[in-house]
Amino acid sequence: MNLASFPWLEAEIIRHSLRLIKSYQHWTGKPLTGDAPSPAEIAHDLFHASFVLLSHGTETDPVLNYGNQPALDLWETTWPELTAMPSRLTAEPHERQSRTQLLHQAAQQHYIxxxxxxxxxxxxxxxxxxxxxxxxxxxxxxxxCGQAAKFSHWEWL
Incomplete structure (x- = not known):
C-alpha cells in the first residue's frame, strides 16, 4: 500500500491529527471534528473533512506538514508535493508580506x-x-510545534 495515497494511516500523521484537534479545542472551545472511536479514525475523518485544513511547522521558513484532501484538491497537488512545500508558496509573491504579518499576529494571539x-x-x-x-x-x-489554518469558504478568481 502506498502511504502517500493514505497519509492518515501513518503514525506521525495520526499523532499530528490529534495535536490539531486538541489545539483547536484548546484555543476555541469547539471541537474540530465529531467523535470517532480511535485515533486512526479521527485522522481519517480529519483528512476527509468538509473543510480545508493545512498546517506548517516551526522552521525559519515553515514547510507544510499537513493538508487534508480538500486542501490537496484546492492547491491541485499531491501529499508528497504539499508536504515538501514552504508554506509561503501558498500565496503569490505580492501577497506574502501580508500573510507573514497575519501569521505573526496569530502567533501573538494563538488564535485568530x-x-x-x-x-x-x-x-x-x-x-x-x-x-x-x-x-x-x-x-x-x-x-x-506549528500553526494550522482551517476554512470552508473560497472562490476561484
Whole structure:
C-alpha cells in the first residue's frame, strides 16, 4: 500500500491529527471534528473533512506538514508535493508580506478568525479564502510545534 495515497494511516500523521484537534479545542472551545472511536479514525475523518485544513511547522521558513484532501484538491497537488512545500508558496509573491504579518499576529494571539486573503494553487490558479481560522498547534509537552489554518469558504478568481 502506498502511504502517500493514505497519509492518515501513518503514525506521525495520526499523532499530528490529534495535536490539531486538541489545539483547536484548546484555543476555541469547539471541537474540530465529531467523535470517532480511535485515533486512526479521527485522522481519517480529519483528512476527509468538509473543510480545508493545512498546517506548517516551526522552521525559519515553515514547510507544510499537513493538508487534508480538500486542501490537496484546492492547491491541485499531491501529499508528497504539499508536504515538501514552504508554506509561503501558498500565496503569490505580492501577497506574502501580508500573510507573514497575519501569521505573526496569530502567533501573538494563538488564535485568530475571519481572515481572508488571496492564495494560489500549484498550477497558478488564484482563489480567495474567507472566514479562515488560524491557531497555534501544541505538542504533548505543550510546546508550540506549528500553526494550522482551517476554512470552508473560497472562490476561484
Amino acid at each position: 478568525q475571519n481572515y481572508q486573503g488571496i492564495r494560489i494553487s500549484t498550477t497558478g490558479r488564484r482563489f480567495r479564502i474567507s472566514n479562515a481560522e488560524i491557531w497555534d498547534i501544541w505538542d504533548e509537552q505543550e510546546q508550540k
